[in-house]
Amino acid sequence: MAANKTLNGLEAQSAQARDRLLDAAERLFCEKGFDRTSVRDLTRAADCNIAAVNYHFGGKGNLYIQMFHRQMHRMMDRHREVIVRLTSTPGATLEDLLRGVVSQPLKQLERNDPSSAVMKLMVREVLNQHIGKDEILGSMKNEFFTMLGDAIRSFCPTLSLRNTQMLFFSLDALVIHPVLFSDFYLEVIPDLDIDGIIEHTVKVAAAGIRAYAGGGD
């Protein structure tokens, strides 16, 4: 593949167009989606020739997927770090774990981090079904699933696997919702406070979990 440089330290120069293209893709695809972002839009934003997309990535679709993978890995790395840290902290409670997991994406929302835009795009893409969900999520889905599931069960050992799975989905629901529909939140609650959302989400999620586990710490 022409995309793989010689990696001898001077690649930065020759790989510039490729990276600029990835950056432009990240921005434009998140803004307008796949269909409404043309190759000409991308190359104009990356300041390179139209043919560059096909030369470096072999097509618009591949550029899309590569951009996705780059961002998804960044997100997962952050999540991994948070969960590992919280589960290895001695006096931590269930609420602390939930707060850590929930804060991660919601704090990104607060400071307009591009990651939350990618999160939205990811959901969009799964719903649009233009590319297979496994193509985006790959193995990360299962890893995150079991990692967080185990963490929750370490706090509530009485939870069955089935209930843990359902509670995982509910937690996902509670976190994703404000990320997706932050506009609505702001419309209804003009003085929106991200920390307030975080505490609310932790409260509801913890209540849901304890409704199954019976208040056991």
Place this chain on the structure above:
Amino acid sequence: MAANKTLNGLEAQSAQARDRLLDAAERLFCEKGFDRTSVRDLTRAADCNIAAVNYHFGGKGNLYIQMFHRQMHRMMDRHREVIVRLTSTPGATLEDLLRGVVSQPLKQLERNDPSSAVMKLMVREVLNQHIGKDEILGSMKNEFFTMLGDAIRSFCPTLSLRNTQMLFFSLDALVIHPVLFSDFYLEVIPDLDIDGIIEHTVKVAAAGIRAYAGGGD
């Protein structure tokens, strides 16, 4: 407008193409989305000429919006009925209200009702931002919001407005999530049971509400 017939009883014959177009739109747009459904796809499915879309609706975009309104009104009518019925039932509990509201869309999911496809499409469209969210939701959003909010507060009078709003969002999150990601649910829990999801959702939502209201019925 040519679309408005003389309404003298014989319109059914002449309005056929228009209705067939709306039906085809409902099906194709839900399947493939707006961008990936061409006017030629629509007219082929409705068995009429390409120009019919522009003649009857004045463009592809208007057909999309009209299809949306028709479906949204159907959905809202059903929701209205459920809430009114539950709030006027003497011995009903908070769980009964929640079960009624939650069952509505989830039961549709169970029997592959086109309404759940439209629900997915609605979220897709809000995320895609191709048409303004107010154009889809219109006044229904606020109506449903206050209607359900009041119903919840009738069971938990101690709830503040702010907390009710946040809990409304959380309830929405818990209901929408399985509708959007039913594929994931099925993947993780192969013997997926809709009634189980309903009871789970009611349990978590009620626990969240009671976490604020302090167990007050």
Place this chain on the structure above:
DNA sequence: GACAATTTCAAACAAGTGTTTTATATTTTT
């Protein structure tokens, strides 16, 4: 510096898009 590989470029390609046009049926009204 010379040769080879890599990257960039302008132009063209083939296919698909929504919409408009113009003419022809069909229906409704007079």
Place this chain on the structure above:
DNA sequence: AAAAATATAAAACACTTGTTTGAAATTGTC
């Protein structure tokens, strides 16, 4: 039945799309 309004039809229009081409420029290697 004649005239007017409405609906359908095939074709063309103007435009955008992703991709390919073949030559020019740049870069790395000997």
